[in-house]
Amino acid sequence: MINLDDISRKGAGLISPVAPLIRWPGGKRALAAELLKNFPTDFDKYYEPFFGGGAIYFAMAPERAYLSDINPDLIGSYIAVRDQLGDLIDVLEGYENTEEFYYKVRASRPVDPIEKAARLLYLTRLSFNGIYRVNLKGEFNVPYGKKTHLEVFDSDKIFKISDALQRAVLKNEDFQVATNGANKGDFVYFDPPYTVAHANNGFVKYNENIFSWADQVRLAAHARDLAEKGCFVAISNADHVSVDALYKGFNKIVIKRFSVMAASSAFRRQITECLYFLGGDFS
DSSP states (O other), rough: OTTTTSSSSBBOOOOOOOOEEEEEEEOOOTTTTHOOOOOOOOSSSEEESSSSTTTHHHHHBBSSSEEEEOOHHHHHHHHHHHOOOOHHHHHTTOOOOOOHHHHHHOOOOSHHHHHHHHHHHHHHHHHHGGGGOOOOOSOOOOOOOTTTTTTTSSSHHHHHHHHHHHEEEEEEHHHHHHHOOOTOOOEEOOOEEEEOOTTGEEEEETEEOOOOEEHHHHHHHHHHHHHHHOEEEEEEEEOOOOHHHHHSSSEEEEEEEEEOSSSSSSGOEEEEEEEEEEESSSO
C-alpha cells in the first residue's frame, strides 16, 4: 500500500505531493488517499488519460508520467505552467479579482497559448465554487464567485505544480491513443466520465465532446488488453450493473463518497462508485 508520507519509494519523485491546481468535474481530490491505498507502489511509468485536475498524479508524484486529456485548453494550461511559468505569471499579475474584470475575462476568446492558459486558471480559481463548466457551445459559463479575499493565483502552489509536471509528457489525445504505448510494469489509471447504459440516452458530455456508452465499452476492452500486456490497470467508474458487466474478471472495490455537485451541503448525499483493477499485484 502507498503511504502518502513516503515519497522516497520506487516509482516516486523527489518532491512532496501537492494539491491540484484546478478543480475539475469528477476530480478525485477527496478520494485520493482512499484510492492510493489500492494502487501499486512498484511500477515503471505512470499513465493517466482523463487527466482533469490530476489529483492522483499530484498525490503520487511519480518519477515518469504520460498525462493526457481530450480538452486542449486544459492540457495547454498545464504545458504553460510547466514550460513558460514566468510568462504565464506576467499575464496573471495583470488580472484583477473584481466582478467586472471576471466577466471581461470570461467573455474573452484569446488565441495566444499563454493568454488562453491564464484565462482558464483565472476563471477556475475565481468562479463560483471554483468549478469548471461549459455550455453546449463550449463556452465557460460559471458565474463570479465573489471571493474577493483570494489572490488571482496561488504563487506557492503554481510553482509546486510546475515542478511536479517537469517529469511528465503532456498530450491532448484520446485515452486509447495516449495509452497504446504502455508496457509491462507500467501503471495506467483511467478516470472516465461516468456514462452508464440506458441512462440519458447512453452518453454524457465530456468537456466539449460526447463520451458515449460505446466509448465505455471501448475503454473496458482496452483496459483488458493493457492488463494482458502486463500493465497494472485501474479504472474508476460508476457503481452500476451495466458497468459491472464490462469489467467481469477484474477486482472490484466499492468506494463511498459525498456528492459535491449541489450548491448547498443540505442537498449533498452519500453515493458510491467503483474501482476496478487488474494486471498486477495490488496487495
